[in-house]
Amino acid sequence: MVLGACIGFAKAAAGQVAQHPAQPAAISQTALQAAQPAPTLLKESRLPLFTWILGIAIATTIFVARARGGKPPTIRRIAALEAVDEAVGRATEMGRPILFIPGIQDMDNIQTVAGITMLGRVAKTAAEYDAVIEAPTSRSLVMEAARDAVQASCLAAGRPDAFQPDRINYITDEQFGYAAYVGGKMMREKPAACFYMGCFFAESLIFAENGNAIGAIQIAGTAESSQLPFFVAACDYTLIGEEFFAASAYLSGEPDQLGTLQAQDATKLAILMFIVAGTLAATIAAVMPSADFFAKTSAFLQRAMGN
């Protein structure tokens, strides 16, 4: 990272030095440019966001160190995650497969990464229970990542023979083509448990309603707020927004990962305090226009929140 930045600086500097002897006429222009204020290292418009991310990083470091020191946080029970074992067990008892859909976006989407993490966890439980897991994907890279995750999980469960690569296959990048395939597969094969973990759009309801129609136990998780109502209406359990991202830490039970959840909560508390203080300041400034202090405070807090 530092090396890359150094190379960037070096290239920029080299470019300027090389141009000067070859273009003497440009010297006056260069002098003019030098008279103007030099651009800062950081983008000013993104400074509040940078400060927040830095704050989250510092909080994460503190709480991870605290958890390592023997003070792991207590995490509230998340019903959807508690139900993972139940869903896999049900599929095993019924002798039917488990269907896992890791969303319809590529690996550059953090929701897909979180979905693959969950797939690894579910696959490990499935391998321990000797249940079959199927994961049709809508992106080639996701297929490869999913295969790697499931293979590693089967190895970790001591069941390398449970890994069946052909059960994790690529279908199509086309949103509704993929939805049609998954819907048809559900109706034909009637999986006992369906997991929808990742980034979903309009196809979310097609999956969830088909799963409901075949009587499968359904667990969903997404950060797409527009699709959450559909999952809540049609699935047995839904991981709402941040719960979806907390799933990996929750299931691992590792103090390090639980520490990051505590940092997340601490940041949320800070944001809440900013919102309450900003609302109060803006309200008082509106009621009493002469109170300059509150107007300035409100403006400062708005800038701090990135507005």
Place this chain on the structure above:
Amino acid sequence: MTLRRMIPMWIAVIGGFVMLLSAFVRPIEGIGENFADAFNVIAAIAVALGAGSLLKVNLSKISRREAGWGFAGVILITFAITLIVGLLKIGVHPSHDFPAALFSGKQETADSPFGWLYEYAMVPLTSTMFALLAFYVASAAFRAFRAKNVEAVLLLVTAFIVLLGRTFAGVVLTGWLPDWASGLRFENLSVYVMQVFNTAGNRAIIIGIALGVAATSLRILLGVDRSWMGGGDSA
């Protein structure tokens, strides 16, 4: 940790930090874009893996006469037709700028066979699937709006107000209310519910999601969470 797990982890850590910093630090703006380009190149190469998987799975389904093997045949035939017509630019006239070059024409135009396939096969099929959503919404709403308990009744009443407020029926039903009580008209109540209660709840969820994204990204970048590579392995 084995090299098989260490190399992807370090690629993720270095790539992730550079991408993150390139959003804020001016001198390394371009490096972030380079990483994004590298991802696109890898994704393009992976298409071949996807196509290979598609062929293998569907051919084995046909050979074993599995349930729905006929659909596998349809997939393979349509895949082959689209691939041949698209790659060989069948029926595409050379571009006006380069009339001598055989493959210079654009295949996306509606008069080309590839464009025809898209316009008259792909688009209607996609629209059909999208149209099915109307029925799925109806069946999901029927279950969600059953007045089983207090919360469900509140949901039902709110949905009733919003639905009526967004149709002409709402205007007709409460249009007679005088101006001083205009806030109680369905169309105004609907706006109030959506702008105040819905926005407040939605923003709370979005703040949680944003923090979740940041925390998850940091867990991966700091190497605390390595379970995305499978095996349930963390720090």
